[in-house]
Amino acid sequence: MLYGRRTIQVDAGIATLLAALWAAGIHTMYSCQGGQLSGGDDDLAYIAFPNDWDFELFTELVFATTRAAWEWAPRTEPGPSAVYFPPSDIPLIIAMCTWRIRSAPPTTS
Numbered sequence: 816m817l818y819g820r821r822t823i824q825v826d827a828g829i830a831t832l833l834a835a836l837w838a839a840g841i842h843t844m845y846s847c848q849g850g851q852l853s854g855g856d857d858d859l860a861y862i863a864f865p866n867d868w869d870f871e872l873f874t875e876l877v878f879a880t881t882r883a884a885w886e887w888a889p890r891t892e893p894g895p896s897a898v899y900f901p902p903s904d905i906p907l908i909i910a911m912c913t914w915r916i917r918s919a920p921p922t923t924s
Contacts, residue, residue, distance in 0.1 A: 829860060832905050835912035836862070839876065842869045844895050849902040859886065859899040870896035876911050 816823060816830050825833055828848030836843055842865055849860030864870040867890060874887075886899040900908075 828902060829862075829905060832909050832912075833862075835909045835916075836873070839872075839912040839915045841872045841876070841912075842866075845897075848905075858902075859884075860902045860905065861897050861899040863895040863897040864890075865895060866890075867896065870898075873898065876915055877908060 816825055816834070825846060826848035828850070829846050833843055833846060843862050844865040845861075845863040847861050849858045862873070864873060870890065882900070882904065884901050885904075888897040888899070890896040
């Protein structure tokens with residue numbers, strides 16, 4: 816998938832979400848789509864953010880919709896911030912990104 820001018824590899828199950836986040840102006844660093852564990856439970860998906868600003872933008876975007884199963888890992892020096900969530904919530908986060916893009920004020924030239 817393209818990120819700016821670079822081609823990067825991402826998990827197929829989270830690629831659409833990453834594209835939606837980037838379109839909403841939220842940068843990411845690492846990610847994983849999560850998946851089904853052998854015991855039947857979901858392994859959590861996650862997204863890491865390169866700085867506090869992007870982590871805060873993501874937090875503001877999804878704050879009203881977060882679930883109890885989500886785990887927040889604010890940045891500790893010198894590492895990134897991250898959020899962990901069930902893969903089944905990926906469509907919800909995409910919808911929130913789409914809403915943010917559509918409700919953004921127009922830019923002036």
